[in-house]
Amino acid sequence: MTHPTSLDVERIRKDFPVLSRELPGGRPLIYLDSGNSSQKPTPVVETVREHLAMHYSNVGRAMHALGAESTEAYESARDKVAAFIGAPSRDEVIFTKNASEALNLVAHAFGPHLWGSSGEGTDPRFALGPGDEIVISEMEHHSNIVPWQLLVQRTGATLKWFGVTDEGRLDLSTLDELVTERTKIVSIAHQSNVLGTVNPVADVLRRAREVGALVMLDASQSVPHHPVDVAGLGVDFVAFTGHKMLGPSGIGVLWGRGELLEAMPPFLGGGEMIEAVWMDHSTYAPIPHKFEAGTPPIVEAIGLGAAVDYLQGIGMDAVEAHERELTAYALEALREVPTLRLIGPETLDRRGATLSFTLEGIHPHDVGQILDDSFGIAVRVGHHCARPLHLRFGIPATTRASFYLYNTTGEIDALVRGLHHVQKVFA
């Protein structure tokens, strides 16, 4: 399939009804908060509505026409996601509630478990106890920090982290001291949700392989915005979420290498994840169902499948190129705002379309409030679930503009005008 090299943003905007709505007071909507959650195109809304209205039933167990239709739609969403990320096998795609659950699922695989139908215990790659180490980074979202903190509290292992440079890059100068034979897993963001930095996965992976550690990527901010090929990346686990990539909330994805997923203990127990149950023990379903206990988010998964279709119809190369243009434009435009301090890389080199900044003497909550109330500009303000990163830069909060395929340079102009106005209010 060939993709166009550039996308028709005006045509795309017509697929997102919300973008043409008016906010109270006659304000237009200028949505610059897709890094938080994206808007949904009509095909996704229609697919979800159509499924709920005409095809809905439970999946995997109902022996009737609707059950078959629902199961078919749910499983075909898995096929679509698998193809979208280049997964070698569809069975390696686990549907979760969100990226946080995917990260927690992997964290829970580690420890001194006594599991397995023949009681063989923990696979050595997941055996974790005092003396073992986990490595994350200072730029992580809380969902890639707290699950590992909880894990070390359960097991007595040690949590270590990469620092972040002043430019907003992963500090790899300590890579060899940080990632050692004691390291069991390295889990880092593919792209920072605050800095926009795209991390050098290959460098980290090379060191991890030298010492026999696993590598997980929090790809919540990369899969929606770039062509991502999990097999090409060569890592072991990738987590991302549907609502940031035009799909519904309540559906996330864990991709993992099949033989690792098979070696891991189940996460949540319940219906559908079993093979057979006795009163004293159970055996488990093969992957992916081993990790999908209970009735899954059915229409949410199907909606994600529709979102993947939509993105593929446009082409991820075109999405990436469009966001790159917007980022170049915004980096230039924001330079003209007095006292604006960008937190993150100031060039296009290895960065995505997320720009966080501070304005001297004006708190981000005031910035966000005035942008919204006066101009209908939606940005995110606060620490963006990355408090340690903000502590690293000595600031309590930032204002963050994040772009997607439906944003325009005109909207960036509006942001700049809005920021000038904010400065006037507080002058």
Place this chain on the structure above:
Amino acid sequence: MIGESMYQELILEHYKHPQGRGLREPYDAEVHHVNPTCGDEITLRVKVGDAGRIEDVSYDGQGCSISQAAASVLHELTAGSTVEETLSVVDEFTRLMQGRGQVEADEEILGDAVAFAGVAKFPARVKCALLSWMAYKDAVVRSAS
């Protein structure tokens, strides 16, 4: 321009020129309050004099214009009043802030603090306005014990 009704001139004035800012001695009680959702924080000290009159409310902190201006207004309103009087202002202010914009403010009791009435319509910002006032209430209780 809905939002600018929240940023009343009086609030901006207090934000730009905070009254009584800075921690001072002597004091009877010191408290530190944080708004975990936005990271705003305040350290506040209370000195109660003879006959239960507030001699000084001193504070230091960081945060948005609403939280910082609210602390400045609090400082002004409490000076020279009795503890009992100030607590009734705190109660009225709390009632106004938690009224989702449906509560008519009593200007007699609130004085300058009535400028915050617009904040009540923004649930996410109510905690900003209340941060220093809740800290004050806490400090007064501690100073009595």
